[in-house]
Amino acid sequence: MKSIYNILSFFLFVFLVSCGGSDPGPSTPTINNPGKSVLIAPASGRTCEEGTNTTTTQSTVSFSWNSASDTDTYDLKITNLNTQEVTTQTGITTTMKDVTLTRGLPYSWTITSKNKGTTTTVSDTWKFYLAGNGVTNYAPFPASAVSPLPGVVVTPTNGNVTLSWETSDVEGSALTYTLYFDTIDGKQSPLDTNKNLTTKSKAVAVNANTVYYWRVITSDGNNISTSVVYTFKTN
Template identity: 40%
Template sequence: MRYEVPILGILMLALVSCGGSGNGDPEPEPPVLVTPPSAATLIFPDNNTECNEGVVVNATQSTVTFRWTEAQNADTYELNVRNLDNNNTARSNVSTNSTDLTLLRGVPYEWFVISRANGTNETATSATWRFYNQGAGVENYAPFPAEVVSPERGSTVAATGNVSLVWAGSDVDNDLVDFEVFFGTDTAALASQGTTTESTFVATIDAGTIYYWRVLSRDSQSNTSLSEVFEFRVQ
């Protein structure tokens, strides 16, 4: 006697034996891509101005409200405010685009904002602005400390025999008079190279040497400010 197996039964057996039951492990979910945040635009305190909108706390302190635009894709912000007299930096982490900070009066500051987004380590940093926090009875402010333009700090320059030192000076009273340049190979004994009304000075350099320099800014009222020490290496 001959038995016949239905064709449908054969197909089902073949699917089971080949693992074609359709119950395999699902494909892994693709990773979620987080869009990095954009940089915020600073609003207040304005750049290179006197901040006179703070709330006076006492004779030496006032509270200033920092404001900036909301940045795309940003969840939080880190406000950085640096005292240009002592280089101390205050940091504040907030989820809004403004925050209050109590500062010393009659002191120059610089500030910037870092945008952060949840789920990514990428950040974006705003421009850096400077201001003087209004002081009691101050009629004329000292210049802001000069900022390096060239050579950039920590850079290496070609051994051409000389280099142009370039900086940027600013003053809320717009009465800058001149600059005194200090230059040398020993940070503890930088020699004065004289004064200039320009924002550049040509210095003589030797190959294979690290040089340091800084600038003293002076205004019409003989108020002065001294920049940080900048350095560069000669090939």
């Protein structure tokens, strides 16, 4: 009888173990994507951001923005629009940051929201001029490419590609554009038909399987600004 009891106990133990399942352990918490920051200052299109002068050539600018949901830290990216030099401040845990910049130049800035997840969220881009000594008229913001985007491969339409760009003038002056377009460096003498344009786009004739370079000089009648050189390739 004792032997039968032991056998039954053994099979009952095996049954309970086999049906018990494994411990799933703690569940992984869901990480929401960080929210999009709303920029506050310097204001977009501001013509004369004073900052706090630290030297005859530099000023400290206070950047501020609204807090974003599900965000642990912020990255501040500032771009010198004349040289495309980028200044980045990372791991910011507040919603403001002071940065020292060169005076008399145009800048753009963005805020990137981050958390422990792999997704980041970038704010809108705002532009401003940091005041210089005795500046009474500011050059337009340098043009930025809208289409084609830099480095893309483009399929021409009837042998043409339409170039378009974006720019603005903080003083609201009427703007004209000169388009430089070539297969060398984007700095060769422009065609007469590409001078004194009044719209922010121009259709250009292209060949297949060719790399093209282009840039735009923007004028408000008193000052000019020059974009960086953009490239694209045709199919």
